[in-house]
Amino acid sequence: MTNGNYRRVVMVGLVVMGLPVLFSLVDYARGAEGEPFLAPAKPDTACILESAAMRYTHMTFLKDLRDRVVREENRSAEGDLDARGMNSCRGCHPDRAAFCDRCHDRASVRLDCFDCHKY
Amino acid sequence: MVPSVGDETTMVKRSPHRDSAPAKKPRPKRVVPDREVVRRLLGSGGDAMGQCMQCATCSAVCELTPDDAPFPRKEMLWAQWGLVDRLVSDVDIWLCHECHDCTVRCPRGARPGDVMAALRQACVSHYSFPQGLARAAAAPAGLVWIVLASAALLAAASIGWDATGVTVAELTGGGTRIAIPFWTRFPHGLLIALFLTVFAFDVAVLGLGMRRYWRALSATALSAPTRATPNAWGQSLRAALGRIVWHDDFASCQHEARRRFGHGLVVYGTVGLMVVDLWVVTARQNPLLSGLVYPLGLADPWKLLANLAGVALVMGCVMMGIERLRRRERWFPGGKWSGLEGVRRAPSGTYGDWLLLGLISTVVLTGFVTEGLHLFRVDELRYAAYAAHLVSVTTLFVVLPYSKLAHLAYRTLAFLFVERYGLRRRAAVRAETAPAASCAQPKLSPQEVP
Numbered sequence: 151m152t153n154g155n156y157r158r159v160v161m162v163g164l165v166v167m168g169l170p171v172l173f174s175l176v177d178y179a180r181g182a183e184g185e186p187f188l189a190p191a192k193p194d195t196a197c198i199l200e201s202a203a204m205r206y207t208h209m210t211f212l213k214d215l216r217d218r219v220v221r222e223e224n225r226s227a228e229g230d231l232d233a234r235g236m237n238s239c240r241g242c243h244p245d246r247a248a249f250c251d252r253c254h255d256r257a258s259v260r261l262d263c264f265d266c267h268k269y
Numbered sequence: 270m271v272p273s274v275g276d277e278t279t280m281v282k283r284s285p286h287r288d289s290a291p292a293k294k295p296r297p298k299r300v301v302p303d304r305e306v307v308r309r310l311l312g313s314g315g316d317a318m319g320q321c322m323q324c325a326t327c328s329a330v331c332e333l334t335p336d337d338a339p340f341p342r343k344e345m346l347w348a349q350w351g352l353v354d355r356l357v358s359d360v361d362i363w364l365c366h367e368c369h370d371c372t373v374r375c376p377r378g379a380r381p382g383d384v385m386a387a388l389r390q391a392c393v394s395h396y397s398f399p400q401g402l403a404r405a406a407a408a409p410a411g412l413v414w415i416v417l418a419s420a421a422l423l424a425a426a427s428i429g430w431d432a433t434g435v436t437v438a439e440l441t442g443g444g445t446r447i448a449i450p451f452w453t454r455f456p457h458g459l460l461i462a463l464f465l466t467v468f469a470f471d472v473a474v475l476g477l478g479m480r481r482y483w484r485a486l487s488a489t490a491l492s493a494p495t496r497a498t499p500n501a502w503g504q505s506l507r508a509a510l511g512r513i514v515w516h517d518d519f520a521s522c523q524h525e526a527r528r529r530f531g532h533g534l535v536v537y538g539t540v541g542l543m544v545v546d547l548w549v550v551t552a553r554q555n556p557l558l559s560g561l562v563y564p565l566g567l568a569d570p571w572k573l574l575a576n577l578a579g580v581a582l583v584m585g586c587v588m589m590g591i592e593r594l595r596r597r598e599r600w601f602p603g604g605k606w607s608g609l610e611g612v613r614r615a616p617s618g619t620y621g622d623w624l625l626l627g628l629i630s631t632v633v634l635t636g637f638v639t640e641g642l643h644l645f646r647v648d649e650l651r652y653a654a655y656a657a658h659l660v661s662v663t664t665l666f667v668v669l670p671y672s673k674l675a676h677l678a679y680r681t682l683a684f685l686f687v688e689r690y691g692l693r694r695r696a697a698v699r700a701e702t703a704p705a706a707s708c709a710q711p712k713l714s715p716q717e718v719p
């Protein structure tokens with residue numbers, strides 16, 4: 151690689167590094183909405199946990215419930231299914247596409263619950 | 270050679286009382302070899318340096334060496350003798366770019382390129398503190414302890430952070446700014462605090478080492494400006510940084526020419542990843558951001574840059590590794606140097622070379638593995654991979670000021686020094702190197718050829 155080409159490649163690299171900053175600035179200037187990209191819950195409803203905690207634990211929460219009911223045959227937990235299972239999500243967030251999917255898509259976190267389950 | 274402006278003869282005429290007058294032969298000095306240093310050099314890449322017969326082929330073929338007291342022949346001698354004072358105040362060891370043009374041409378197989386690498390490691394160890402850590406970073410046996418200590422440091426930080434309740438506060442706070450940490454045991458606040466602390470430590474160690482090295486360098490330089498108009502500080506700094514940004518010095522290497530590209534990939538890949546890292550971990554403080562700011566989707570510009578930079582780093586590491594491994598085949602081509610079959614062919618590269626390449630590769634590969642396991646939702650393993658990633662990053666940061674990675678500070682300093690003061694040495698060094706200088710014909714540019 152000649153000296154001139156090398157310099158050109160380095161310059162392209164430096165420009166590429168600046169691009170995300172540029173995109174972010176443009177986003178900011180356009181006032182692009184980061185939030186609310188999630189459809190808000192139905193009015194007058196309360197989440198079973200604080201929303202900040204739900205962000206981290208919703209999957210653990212559902213798995214825990216599944217384990218208790220299905221794997222440990224703990225029938226006493228069945229009563230929780232409607233109140234705290236996936237059914238209860240739907241009660242407040244009826245539109246899955248605007249709630250679950252939108253966030254998972256944005257964060258590139260694969261959402262495979264609904265390959266088997268109906269929301 | 271045509272005497273240039275500021276050459277010694279003209280300088281002496283200007284100030285006959287200068288202590289560098291070449292007319293007076295320097296009085297012979299008793300040299301005191303430092304055996305400990307010799308022992309360490311032998312163990313860190315200089316194991317063949319005893320083979321050197323001072324033929325100066327190496328200085329003659331080196332494309333980077335100056336005409337005035339060229340390297341690396343004189344360093345070979347100093348290394349053999351363990352003349353530690355001269356070695357650690359020598360700016361030349363940092364002008365060498367480890368291209369190994371000299372190594373493949375050395376008729377004795379003394380591997381001067383590796384010796385220069387060993388000398389740089391010795392220089393870094395010499396100027397850094399605490400010495401115990403410096404020694405641990407320079408030898409394979411110490412690596413285990415540094416890795417274990419890094420893991421312990423991370424574990425302690427995580428437990429401590431959790432105990433103070435900061436983790437919960439961070440996870441539940443933040444308002445509309447959603448920045449989900451990759452692993453709640455290591456929220457972004459903890460990562461910032463931890464790595465800022467380690468980074469401050471690195472800066473302190475490197476800063477003090479550079480100060481001491483600069484003083485040693487200044488003591489060896491002639492006080493008079495070497496150019497008709499000496500470079501000002503700003504000008505020198507710009508020139509030095511230009512050499513780094515464009516990798517100019519790599520361009521003259523003959524044998525491992527691809528190192529220029531490989532090294533560039535590693536450098537700019539690292540810079541790219543640093544930029545993304547800063548963006549991600551400061552997401553909670555960044556006024557430009559709101560809503561879901563982390564995790565980043567695959568199509569996010571920052572994610573694209575991170576993946577691109579990671580790929581560049583891997584490619585760069587592979588290229589440099591291949592160049593290094595192939596070096597061995599270039600020695601004594603076709604068994605031409607009969608009589609040397611008995612000379613043990615040492616591995617290509619020193620421990621320090623492979624440590625750096627290995628650490629950087631580990632950091633990037635564990636990062637990619639973590640990313641892959643996350644995308645495919647292999648939950649338990651992804652945390653294990655992320656733990657390995659964090660430990661390797663911490664290890665890299667801990668050994669930074671003691672390892673080959675310290676070259677980013679010391680070499681920059683050496684560039685700045687030669688840009689500012691030029692390469693004039695005290696007469697003592699010149700007189701000493703004179704016989705070799707006449708042996709190794711300095712490279713003449715076309716207009717200089719008589």
Ligand code: SF4
Pocket residue numbers: 320321322323324325326327328341342345374375376377378379380381
């Ligand atoms: S080429 Fe350099 S290192 Fe090799 S024997 Fe000659 S002087 Fe020594």
Ligand code: SF4
Pocket residue numbers: 327330331332333334340341364365366367368369370371372381382385
């Ligand atoms: S490794 Fe390359 S730059 Fe260093 S002394 Fe040898 S020839 Fe010169």
